[in-house]
């Protein structure tokens with residue numbers, strides 16, 4: 332079509348006169364949101380617009396037509412400013428673990444475990460976000476990568492060398508971009524650190540923003556001294572270069588120190604909405620995957636608040652519904668342990684005994700003591716500070732509200748704490764790679780209810796490789812009914828032996844002269860009276876909590892012949908059917924020693940490349 336020159340001229344002039352830039356848009360952003368109720372067909376369907384699903388779908392959309400099916404909505408609306416302001420991530424009410432936690436029906440799936448025999452019979456509310464961005468919209472934003480040894484083990488277990496660290500690192504780099512710490516805003520000379528910028532892309536990188544908080548809780552710098560006193564060294568490279576060892580100031584998924592807001596998986600979606608034809612079905616739950624006679628996944632029956640219709644895939648369907656709901660959707664669709672399916676009258680399409688099994692969930696517990704340093708919660712809650720801190724955040728993006736992070740440390744327990752390990756425990760721990768830390772220590776502080784103690788300081792060991800196993804199963808063939816899950820906590824004696832040793836080690840840390848200047852009063856929790864192994868263990872069983880890293884319920888493996896409990900191959904393809912993959916924390920072959928999101932984003936980058944190259948399409952990949 333010929334456009335009259337005068338028209339073009341008018342366009343140029345109108346731009347220069349108003350001094351705005353003329354933006355040519357590929358389409359309206361609102362065109363990315365589907366109208367429910369109409370059957371439609373796309374190249375790819377991604378079920379679950381969470382952490383992994385949004386990264387994967389957005390990359391696929393660069394080369395193909397893609398629809399995302401997400402049960403929730405938009406956390407930017409549904410969770411007020413709670414998912415935006417870093418400090419709030421520490422206190423989101425629906426993170427409560429007791430069954431009577433404060434409910435948030437717009438954000439949380441409201442899922443509660445079965446009674447846990449190893450954890451004093453407790454039932455645990457396990458927060459998981461029902462929203463675009465999934466759990467990356469309300470997690471603690473720690474960005475940490477896994478270790479070289481854990482990737483070597485991954486490569487061996489799945490028989491695919493592309494999982495070796497050197498091959499996987501480019502996907503970490505592709506998924507994120509680094510903003511250096513803003514030392515001026517951090518303004519804490521005793522909390523400086525070094526990091527390895529070469530672990531990040533020098534050519535831009537991907538949508539997830541990684542940086543460090545603009546403020547440091549003084550309690551955490553002090554508690555880090557207790558860990559140093561135990562012999563853990565300050566890490567000089569941080570936790571993104573293939574080692575998890577010693578103490579470090581962890582990086583966060585923060586938009587940038589300049590804006591100090593959460594960066595979640597929706598970074599991928601925002602970019603895809605601008606640059607691709609991606610379609611989003613929000614408030615839409617996948618009910619069942621349908622297959623043709625050749626066992627190829629062809630469509631998904633969905634429900635938008637009760638309105639049911641069918642979305643079809645020309646090429647593939649990828650389930651990214653998270654470690655609890657992905658196995659549920661597989662089972663109701665006919666893929667899973669034969670007995671479970673038959674009990675629910677579900678025709679068996681692929682008998683995979685591993686679906687929902689191998690559940691691994693890390694847990695932590697706390698030894699706390701009174702200390703004199705101020706803690707972030709008391710600082711923020713002090714009415715004398717509240718106006719100035721709000722302005723500090725709004726005007727300068729700094730101060731306590733801008734910060735969600737402090738210090739973490741990692742180690743294998745030293746010899747003195749292994750003396751009582753059983754032969755079985757020793758043998759099991761010896762199978763872990765040399766660079767695989769057994770324990771992670773988290774340091775935090777919170778207000779005390781006793782007036783003479785300003786702060787309760789908490790040193791919290793986390794068991795990083797649980798040998799205990801839980802499971803997920805179904806109680807009905809209907810996705811509207813909640814899945815049934817058992818977290819397995821502390822049911823294997825290896826984990827209780829580790830917990831006991833870590834508990835004793837952290838008590839020694841509390842005793843160190845390094846933090847004597849800030850300690851006040853006797854141990855708060857469990858208290859000095861708790862000394863026998865039996866009492867310590869009873870305390871741990873009563874009080875331990877999840878770190879929300881549940882994984883491995885659709886574990887990756889070489890083949891069914893090699894591992895009958897495997898569910899997907901190294902390219903995340905489900906065994907026994909075609910056209911179907913699972914990609915999220917459920918496919919980790921084992922719980923990784925790091926925190927999951929960094930690796931989930933990278934895994935999405937890796938599998939997106941594989942999906943496009945196996946489709947015969949050209950990888951456009953921006």
Ligand SMILES: Cc1cc2nc3c(=O)[nH]c(=O)nc-3n(C[C@H](O)[C@H](O)[C@H](O)COP(=O)(O)OP(=O)(O)OC[C@H]3O[C@@H](n4cnc5c(N)ncnc54)[C@H](O)[C@@H]3O)c2cc1C
Pocket residue numbers: 378379380381382383384400401402403426458459460461462463464465466467469470471472473474475615616617618651652653654656657660810878879880881914915916917926927928929931
């Ligand atoms: C409180 C908390 C703190 C954490 N802190 C950290 C941290 O600091 N650092 C870190 O790395 N990790 C952290 N994690 C863990 C991390 O956030 C999760 O491991 C990760 O987000 C899981 O990603 P995923 O893609 O497997 O699942 P999710 O992100 O949970 O995505 C699953 C998505 O699928 C959707 N869905 C489910 N079923 C259906 C269905 N039938 N139809 C349609 N949609 C469906 C869900 O609504 C959700 O959006 C934390 C988690 C929590 C809960």
Ligand SMILES: *[C@@H]1O[C@H](CO)[C@@H](O)[C@H](O)[C@H]1NC(C)=O
Pocket residue numbers: 369370640641
């Ligand atoms: C949508 O697809 C389903 C299954 O193929 C079919 O039963 C239904 O009639 C279709 N709906 C419309 C409006 O075409």
Ligand SMILES: *[C@@H]1O[C@H](CO)[C@@H](O)[C@H](O)[C@H]1NC(C)=O
Pocket residue numbers: 411412416721724732
């Ligand atoms: C978050 O929202 C609440 C309620 O509107 C408000 O009181 C609070 O000041 C807000 N916080 C920030 C940091 O803007």
Ligand SMILES: *[C@@H]1O[C@H](CO)[C@@H](O)[C@H](O)[C@H]1NC(C)=O
Pocket residue numbers: 519520521522549552553556704
């Ligand atoms: C670090 O500096 C802050 C602010 O000056 C102070 O409150 C805190 O006690 C210091 N911590 C240590 C371990 O020196």
Ligand SMILES: *[C@@H]1O[C@H](CO)[C@@H](O)[C@H](O)[C@H]1NC(C)=O
Pocket residue numbers: 747748749750751831832835
């Ligand atoms: C080992 O067991 C002995 C005897 O029960 C106990 O005194 C000691 O504290 C234990 N050591 C460790 C590191 O757990």
Ligand SMILES: *[C@@H]1O[C@H](CO)[C@@H](O)[C@H](O)[C@H]1NC(C)=O
Pocket residue numbers: 801802803804817
């Ligand atoms: C899940 O684990 C519990 C506890 O070990 C066990 O009783 C139950 O049978 C298991 N369920 C499935 C489906 O494996």
Ligand SMILES: *[C@@H]1O[C@H](CO)[C@@H](O)[C@H](O)[C@H]1NC(C)=O
Pocket residue numbers: 838839842
């Ligand atoms: C802590 O120190 C006291 C006094 O030095 C000592 O008696 C006690 O055994 C120590 N406890 C631990 C767990 O190190």
